Structures are given as structure tokens and as C-alpha cells.
Amino acid sequence: MTDVIIAGIGQTPVGEHWEISLRSLAVKAMLAAINDAGGLRPQALFVGNMLAPAVSRQAHLGDLLADFAGLTGIEAVLVEASGASGAAALRQGYLAVASGAVDTALIVGVEKVTDYVxxxxxxxxxxxxxxxxxxxxxxxxxxxxxxxxxxxxxxxxxxxxxxxxxxxxxxxxxxxxxxxxxxxxxxxxxxxxxxxxxxxxxxxxxxPNADGAAAVLLTRSDLLPRAYAQPQVKxxxxxxxxxxxxxxxxxxxxxxxxxxxxxxxxxxxxxxxxxxxxxxxxxxxxxxxxxxxxxxxxxxxxxxxxxxxxxxxxxxxxxxxxxxxxxxxxxxxxxxxxxxxxxxxxxxxxxxxxxxxxxxxxxxxxxxxxxxxxxxxxxxxxxxx
Amino acid sequence: MEIPRHWRLKQQRYSLVGETCPHCEAKIFPPRDVCPTCGGEAKTQYTFSGKGEVFSYTTIYEAPSGYDETAPYTVALVKLEEGPIITAQLTDLGDQPVEIGMPVEMVTRKLRSENEDRGILIYGYKFRPVLSRAA
CATH class of the missing domain: 3.40.47.10 (Thiolase/Chalcone synthase)
Known part of the structure; x- marks a missing residue:
């Protein structure tokens, strides 16, 4: 099997981000990961989040984040497994890329908890x-x-x-x-x-519970851009x-x-x-x-x-x-x-x-x-x- | 208001009604119709004695919303005589220090009130130190 490579990574600082919304946090990390991967375009988005419906009054994050990251049209879905949501989303992205179902998958984990006490x-x-x-x-x-x-x-x-x-x-x-x-x-x-x-x-x-978003872009090693400059991690x-x-x-x-x-x-x-x-x-x-x-x-x-x-x-x-x-x-x-x-x-x-x-x-x-x-x-x- | 959700659980909340497995005789609480021990179908009702002992315990000072009125309160993992462990608040403690192994028994108490004005009161099991013990 061809290796699944973490081609791009992105993250926001973790903390109390009163001034940044759930979607803005996520999009920052997503765009950073895409940029880090030399601009590879994701074919699928897997979002990890546990509390948005309860503390941000927002469900349907897969579509929302694809939309606001300028990726409308791609497959996009939320994966929830409590505190393991992001890791569970990573596994779904890994399976999608490893199986050949998609060539590139973006995984973003995002949480916004400080809007509530x-x-x-x-x-x-x-x-x-x-x-x-x-x-x-x-x-x-x-x-x-x-x-x-x-x-x-x-x-x-x-x-x-x-x-x-x-x-x-x-x-x-x-x-x-x-x-x-x-x-x-x-x-x-x-x-x-x-x-x-x-x-x-x-x-x-x-x-401490805190706000933050992190993203990784996965692809297979044979699909990396020719100019890809980062050391490869699989x-x-x-x-x-x-x-x-x-x-x-x-x-x-x-x-x-x-x-x-x-x-x-x-x-x-x-x-x-x-x-x-x-x-x-x-x-x-x-x-x-x-x-x-x-x-x-x-x-x-x-x-x-x-x-x-x-x-x-x-x-x-x-x-x-x-x-x-x-x-x-x-x-x-x-x-x-x-x-x-x-x-x-x-x-x-x-x-x-x-x-x-x-x-x-x-x-x-x-x-x-x-x-x-x-x-x-x-x-x-x-x-x- | 979630009235049906709590009404459905009245047998468990008020009487500790669980199940016993006809295949391996495991006692099951809460009921789930599938025996967690042997995997067989288990639908035979079984009412627990309500006697047990403290397996672990802690005190909650920062309560989730809906429980702040009664904080601080003590919660425990209670190992029932019949085997299962359940999570429950301890009550009627007075000045008695809680210890692992302390014998406790089930009582019915108010768990919380939903909303301040017209909300329902939710009753259910808590555990208190056993009042009279044979020496």
C-alpha cells in the first residue's frame, strides 16, 4: 500500500479567543494546512468537534467549514467521538486516502468553548x-x-x-x-x-478547556507536488x-x-x-x-x-x-x-x-x-x- | 422539559430494577437486554436490593448547571451486593467521613429541578450510610 503522508499542518494558538468565531478558528487552521502542503486541494473534509451544537448553537459543521474555506462542492462531514472527535476524524480521513476513495483529505479539529461560562x-x-x-x-x-x-x-x-x-x-x-x-x-x-x-x-x-483549531492535509506519497519541500511524515x-x-x-x-x-x-x-x-x-x-x-x-x-x-x-x-x-x-x-x-x-x-x-x-x-x-x-x- | 425521558426511567430511578441473565446469571444494571458478561439475550427483570459499598468517591464543588444549588455534593461509585457498580450521589452523611468500603443503602431523593418556575422535579436513587449494622 502506498504511504499516507501528512503533507500539510496548521494550527491556531490554544487559549481564550474571545475575538475569533468557531468558523474563523477552523478556517485559519485549514488554510494554513493547505498552504503548508504547497497548495494541494482537498477532495474531502473531515471535521472533529464535540460541543458546537451545545455551546455555539451550530451543527452541520462539515458543510459550514467547507463553505467558509472556499471548498464548496467537496465531500464534507462532521465526526463526533467526544474528546476523541479530532482523532476519529483523522482516522476517517486516513481511511479515505488509504483506500483510494479520495486523493487528498483535509482534517480539521475545532473547539470553541469560551462563549459560555x-x-x-x-x-x-x-x-x-x-x-x-x-x-x-x-x-x-x-x-x-x-x-x-x-x-x-x-x-x-x-x-x-x-x-x-x-x-x-x-x-x-x-x-x-x-x-x-x-x-x-x-x-x-x-x-x-x-x-x-x-x-x-x-x-x-x-x-484547561480552551478554544483552538488544528488541521492536517493527507495525501498518498505518489501524489505529492513535485516541489514539496517538507520532510515526509506518514x-x-x-x-x-x-x-x-x-x-x-x-x-x-x-x-x-x-x-x-x-x-x-x-x-x-x-x-x-x-x-x-x-x-x-x-x-x-x-x-x-x-x-x-x-x-x-x-x-x-x-x-x-x-x-x-x-x-x-x-x-x-x-x-x-x-x-x-x-x-x-x-x-x-x-x-x-x-x-x-x-x-x-x-x-x-x-x-x-x-x-x-x-x-x-x-x-x-x-x-x-x-x-x-x-x-x-x-x-x-x-x-x- | 423532557418528561417522557425521565418517566421511562421510573423503575430504575425509584426501584433499581435491572435484569438478570438467564444464561450466565449475571445481574445487570441498568437494563440493556443484552448481557454484558456473556452476550446472550437478557430480558428477565431483576430488582436489586439497594445494598452496596463505596468503591470510590469524590466531592463536586463546581457543579454543572442544574446542580449548582446543591453543591458541594459527594458522588460515589457504589458496588452493589449483586455485582454491578453504579454512579450515585451520597446523602445523609452528616459529619461521617466517607471511606472506600463503607456500606451504603439506596434511598430516593430529589436529584434536580428542571428550570426554576414550572420545571419538573427529578427524583431518583442516592445512597446513604447503612443506618443499623449487625455487629
Whole structure:
């Protein structure tokens, strides 16, 4: 099979963009990706977004964004899988290009959450859990993460600041990312003194919801423009797996089975092993998700994932650099766009264009996006050509 | 107003009515007609005892809209005696600290009111510490 190449990448800064609309954010990233690909015209558009109907009063994003990007006429559709929407859209674009159904596909992830205040955004986010049996009890995604974190710390005897390393690493790395929301390192003391959101989950265990858009343009290697100047990065493996929607319906709540399945499938399809992965962009919407994802992905034994954040394994010079441009925690969490940000960031690393945040000799990057507490898990393997 | 949506769930909300699997005897809540354990058809109604223990818990200070009036409140994953885990608020705690493993029992309480003026009141299950325990 001919390689599927990430020919173009584009992103907006992540943050509180009061002055920019949902569609403007998306179009900025889309045009940047097209431009980066030397002007390749997309034949299909896959949009990843989770909250626009609830917090922007706007559905039908596929058509809207094709329209406002000057692409009217092409195939255009929205893909929704909660926080994994962007990654799920990336997979649809990958499948479309890999199958030969289209020659070029544009994937854009976009989220605009700051038009509403906290409680309304929390209520909208809660619709991604089981409305009838979780959200109705007043449970938010942060509360679900707190329930997992409490149980994890109880079962594996984790000290109160045991998960601090995830936020510390993310913030340290974001200092090298001009698009990140928080480009500043934080101290262990700041973590220890952070305000509680839902015990034992504190403010610095939570990635901030933010606005942003990111886009990638895919094509097959034989279709690249002759003058294409960027180092080539391909999607070597792609997989999506599902688990029970409600956390309480899992036979093992701390197992993140969808993560395990998607990693196994993506690596097998890429013909690669865990040992060949040079860096890992996990879905650190909450620090406990990062710990559980490291374990379910096979990088740490059960109950040991948090130690990788404590002993420096996940830092830029560690055995498995993670959140290399800040992750969701410090780059910011633009919901359904976050999976596409991961693809853009991994491409930057693999092109060798990450500047002070560059992971040395990066050849293979694993990116992983979650919907809910890994109810959906999407894993892609990106590799230099 | 979503009245039918809540009315449809009255057996679950008020009485913890789930299902039991005729093939593998797994107890199922909420009902889904397909056994999550063996994959067989499971439509036999089963009413849970409402007894269980706290599997995990947390307190919510920043509540989603519709729940802000009652914040802060404590929610838990409750492992029912019959096996399934469910998500529910804890209530009637008084000064009692919550712990993993604490025995709890189901009670019916107001979950929320929809809209301020003419909205419906939604009742459903919460769990409280077991009042009298055999020593």
C-alpha cells in the first residue's frame, strides 16, 4: 500500500479567543494546512468537534467549514467521538486516502468553548457521559476522573502528590511551544498547593478547556507536488477502539481496555513494536488518564504508570518523552480539536522542527486521543519516511 | 422539559430494577437486554436490593448547571451486593467521613429541578450510610 503522508499542518494558538468565531478558528487552521502542503486541494473534509451544537448553537459543521474555506462542492462531514472527535476524524480521513476513495483529505479539529461560562460548559461536557445514569447524578468528566484517581491511589498506595510529574512535565515542555496556552514551567510546590476541584483531583491535574483549531492535509506519497519541500511524515498505523460508555459498567475500571486494544492494533498495522516508539502524545485531559494510558498502552506495569512521571521517564530526555509540546495539560485542551493538535505536534517533532522542544532523533511517534474515560480510544502511529 | 425521558426511567430511578441473565446469571444494571458478561439475550427483570459499598468517591464543588444549588455534593461509585457498580450521589452523611468500603443503602431523593418556575422535579436513587449494622 502506498504511504499516507501528512503533507500539510496548521494550527491556531490554544487559549481564550474571545475575538475569533468557531468558523474563523477552523478556517485559519485549514488554510494554513493547505498552504503548508504547497497548495494541494482537498477532495474531502473531515471535521472533529464535540460541543458546537451545545455551546455555539451550530451543527452541520462539515458543510459550514467547507463553505467558509472556499471548498464548496467537496465531500464534507462532521465526526463526533467526544474528546476523541479530532482523532476519529483523522482516522476517517486516513481511511479515505488509504483506500483510494479520495486523493487528498483535509482534517480539521475545532473547539470553541469560551462563549459560555463554566457550569454551562460542564453540563455540555457531561452529555458525553451516560446522560441517564451518570450525568443525571450531577457527575462531570472531572468528577469521573477524580473517582478513578481516588481508586487508583487507594489500590496502588500512591502518595498525595504522586501524579504531580504529569503536570510538571507538560508545563516544562510547553515552554517550547509558541502555540501553547501556558508556556511556563510550574513547581512541585504549586502542585501541592493547587486548589481542589474534586478530591483528590486538583486544579493542576486538569487540562484547561480552551478554544483552538488544528488541521492536517493527507495525501498518498505518489501524489505529492513535485516541489514539496517538507520532510515526509506518514501515518503508519491507525486504530480506534470502544469501551463501555459509562465508567461504572467496566469490569475493571482501571484497565482502559480501549487504549490497550487501539495501541496493539495501531502498532501491528504499522509493523512496529513499543520499543521503537520515540515519543508518546497521550490524552492528559486529567493526570490520572495519563497514568492509566501509559499502563494500558504497555509502557508501564499495572499501578506503576505514575512512577514514569516521578522518575523522569516521560521528560524530553527520558526513555519515553510524553506531552512533548505541552500535552492537553499545558498546550490546552480544545476538546474535539485535541487529537488533531497531537497529529500536528507529532509531525513537527518528526520533521525536526520543534526547536527547543525537539525530541532528539525522533522517527516514530505514537499519538492517542480519548473520548470520556477511554470510552473511545484512537491511536495513530506517525513515522518519518 | 423532557418528561417522557425521565418517566421511562421510573423503575430504575425509584426501584433499581435491572435484569438478570438467564444464561450466565449475571445481574445487570441498568437494563440493556443484552448481557454484558456473556452476550446472550437478557430480558428477565431483576430488582436489586439497594445494598452496596463505596468503591470510590469524590466531592463536586463546581457543579454543572442544574446542580449548582446543591453543591458541594459527594458522588460515589457504589458496588452493589449483586455485582454491578453504579454512579450515585451520597446523602445523609452528616459529619461521617466517607471511606472506600463503607456500606451504603439506596434511598430516593430529589436529584434536580428542571428550570426554576414550572420545571419538573427529578427524583431518583442516592445512597446513604447503612443506618443499623449487625455487629
Amino acid at each position: 463554566g457550569p454551562e460548559v460542564d453540563a455540555a461536557l457531561a452529555t458525553a457521559s451516560d446522560s441517564d445514569f451518570e450525568a443525571v447524578q450531577g457527575v462531570t468528566p472531572a468528577a469521573l476522573a477524580a473517582l478513578l484517581m481516588r481508586r487508583y491511589m487507594y489500590e496502588f498506595d500512591v502518595p498525595p502528590d504522586g501524579l504531580a510529574g504529569f503536570a510538571l512535565t507538560a508545563h516544562e515542555n510547553a515552554a517550547g511551544n509558541p502555540h501553547a496556552m501556558f508556556q511556563k514551567a510550574i513547581s512541585l510546590e504549586a502542585y501541592q498547593q493547587a486548589e481542589m476541584i474534586s478530591e483528590p483531583l486538583n486544579m493542576l491535574d486538569v487540562a 501515518i503508519a498505523g491507525s486504530a480506534l477502539a470502544s469501551d463501555t460508555l459509562a465508567l461504572h459498567d467496566r469490569s475493571d475500571l482501571l484497565a482502559f481496555d480501549a487504549v490497550r486494544i487501539s495501541v496493539e492494533q495501531a502498532l501491528r498495522r504499522a509493523g512496529l513494536t513499543r520499543e521503537q516508539v520515540d515519543f508518546f502524545e497521550y490524552h492528559d485531559a486529567f493526570s490520572i488518564y495519563a497514568a492509566l494510558s501509559l499502563e494500558a498502552s504497555g509502557f508501564a506495569a499495572r499501578g506503576q504508570g505514575w512512577k514514569m512521571a516521578q522518575d523522569g521517564s516521560i521528560s524530553r530526555t527520558g526513555s519515553l518523552p510524553c506531552a512533548t509540546l505541552g500535552g492537553l495539560k499545558a498546550r490546552g485542551n480544545p476538546g474535539g480539536a485535541s487529537g488533531v493538535y497531537q497529529a500536528v505536534e507529532a509531525a513537527i517533532q518528526l520533521r525536526g522542527q520543534a526547536g527547543t522542544a525537539q525530541v532528539a532523533n525522533a522517527k516514530v511517534g505514537l499519538i492517542q486521543s480519548l473520548g470520556g474515560p477511554a470510552a473511545t480510544a484512537v491511536t495513530h502511529v506517525l513515522q518519518t519516511v
